[in-house]
Amino acid sequence: MRRELSIVRRVRSRAIGWMGRRYLARVRRNGIDLSRMRSLPESALMPLRRDGLDPVPALADARVSAPISRLDLPFGANAWLVTGHDEAKAVLGRATGFSSDFTHLVGNAGVTDGDNPGGLGFADPPVHTRLRRLLTPEFTMRRLARLTPRIDEIVTEQLDAMARADGPVDLWEAFALPIPSLTICELLGVPYEERDRFQRLSTARFDLVSGALNSLGAITESLSYLLDIVRAQREAPGDGLLGMLIREHGDEISDRELAGLADGVLTGGLETTASMLALGTLLLLRDPDAFAQIRDDDAAVNRFVEESLRYLTVVQLAFPRFATQDLDIAGVRIEQGDIVLVSLSGANRDPALGTAMEGFDPARPPSPHLAFGHGIHRCIGAELARMELRAAYPALVRRFPELRLAVPPGDLSFREVSIVYGVESLPVLVK
Numbered sequence: 496m497r498r499e500l501s502i503v504r505r506v507r508s509r510a511i512g513w514m515g516r517r518y519l520a521r522v523r524r525n526g527i528d529l530s531r532m533r534s535l536p537e538s539a540l541m542p543l544r545r546d547g548l549d550p551v552p553a554l555a556d557a558r559v560s561a562p563i564s565r566l567d568l569p570f571g572a573n574a575w576l577v578t579g580h581d582e583a584k585a586v587l588g589r590a591t592g593f594s595s596d597f598t599h600l601v602g603n604a605g606v607t608d609g610d611n612p613g614g615l616g617f618a619d620p621p622v623h624t625r626l627r628r629l630l631t632p633e634f635t636m637r638r639l640a641r642l643t644p645r646i647d648e649i650v651t652e653q654l655d656a657m658a659r660a661d662g663p664v665d666l667w668e669a670f671a672l673p674i675p676s677l678t679i680c681e682l683l684g685v686p687y688e689e690r691d692r693f694q695r696l697s698t699a700r701f702d703l704v705s706g707a708l709n710s711l712g713a714i715t716e717s718l719s720y721l722l723d724i725v726r727a728q729r730e731a732p733g734d735g736l737l738g739m740l741i742r743e744h745g746d747e748i749s750d751r752e753l754a755g756l757a758d759g760v761l762t763g764g765l766e767t768t769a770s771m772l773a774l775g776t777l778l779l780l781r782d783p784d785a786f787a788q789i790r791d792d793d794a795a796v797n798r799f800v801e802e803s804l805r806y807l808t809v810v811q812l813a814f815p816r817f818a819t820q821d822l823d824i825a826g827v828r829i830e831q832g833d834i835v836l837v838s839l840s841g842a843n844r845d846p847a848l849g850t851a852m853e854g855f856d857p858a859r860p861p862s863p864h865l866a867f868g869h870g871i872h873r874c875i876g877a878e879l880a881r882m883e884l885r886a887a888y889p890a891l892v893r894r895f896p897e898l899r900l901a902v903p904p905g906d907l908s909f910r911e912v913s914i915v916y917g918v919e920s921l922p923v924l925v926k
């Protein structure tokens with residue numbers, strides 16, 4: 496019996512290690528993208544599959560039959576899929592009993608401590624609490640307000656460049672990626688003369704055309720580049736987040752930790768916001784009423800942003816949580832060591848949130864959606880993301896009232912199996 500248990504533990508630890516290795520390899524290459532995980536059974540990939548902008552119907556079916564259901568993973572790993580809104584909040588909101596710590600991914604299958612990307616997402620209290628406390632003051636509305644004029648300028652510069660194009664423009668490259676990339680430059684306080692390089696490196700991560708090796712190289716380069724920036728700011732702290740952290744907490748945090756935090760901000764804030772900008776534009780092009788409301792009525796902008804965050808839920812799954820003790824969640828027994836995957840897209844379409852949640856309704860009053868997660872790992876950049884979206888959508892439709900797709904909608908290609916859902920490109924005509 497004991498031998499059997501130890502075999503089960505070994506197999507489980509191997510499975511976790513294997514998943515972690517695959518997951519991290521993809522994180523490193525293309526942001527968070529699991530498209531190579533073909534060997535997982537279809538039922539495990541289902542929460543990441545979509546039909547255009549909508550999750551596949553099986554996700555709603557899973558929620559109706561059991562908002563917390565067993566997930567079929569290979570090698571006997573015990574896993575659960577959470578698709579209900581209240582159940583998702585119950586998991587993400589538990590301060591104890593679940594862990595996101597990177598060490599759960601460290602096993603005998605090749606994941607080592609050295610692979611730890613740093614930052615907040617893979618840390619538990621007290622490390623998480625300490626690092627998050629350092630970052631939080633930089634993300635308050637008061638402190639972020641300094642970025643408003645610069646975000647407006649960044650948006651205008653991108654629109655000016657788009658206006659100069661003859662023929663189709665790829666809105667993903669010309670608008671969706673540079674806005675968050677340049678905003679993060681501003682937030683971190685990357686010096687002006689360094690911005691071209693920063694932007695090239697940050698966008699090269701998601702350059703699917705140049706291939707995985709190029710992206711991998713860009714990430715290594717961007718980490719050591721961030722370390723260079725951190726070291727330079729130690730000498731002469733600037734006005735941005737890095738300079739402030741060095742001024743106020745310089746002796747509590749190492750250069751590597753600072754570079755890890757900066758890299759976490761870049762990873763967390765770039766692809767997510769870019770996907771929202773691209774897919775939100777697609778929603779506007781699909782819905783002429785919403786397009787006209789955003790163009791003509793400032794009051795409609797906030798509703799549109801909140802409803803598109805909910806409806807699109809670009810971060811489809813929260814990071815895996817590992818049960819550190821036996822738990823009861825909404826009447827379901829989760830055992831120590833089990834893996835819990837929370838489907839944010841499932842939770843955000845739960846009828847418990849309101850009526851007709853499967854559909855997009857730009858007039859819907861803001862709902863308590865989970866697009867930014869919940870609990871201690873809730874997105875620290877949520878307000879910054881909202882600032883960017885609220886600035887960018889109305890500016891786009893006001894500048895280009897004739898905006899339209901340059902290809903038939905059926906020709907658009909979406910990411911196939913990716914934690915952060917998105918389009919590969921978005922060809923549009925602006926005049």
Ligand code: HEM
Pocket residue numbers: 587615616617627679759760761763764765767768771809810812813814815839865866867868869871872873874875876877879880
């Ligand atoms: C629309 C855009 C965004 C979406 C949908 C989004 C979504 C999320 C979600 C769902 C989580 C929680 C994941 C989990 O619990 O496993 C998260 C965490 C995080 N996000 Fe965002 N995010 C966005 C923009 C940003 C921005 C602009 C930044 C920073 C500039 C950022 C930085 C982070 C960081 C650092 C974390 C980890 C927080 C922690 O673990 O304490 N995100 N984000």
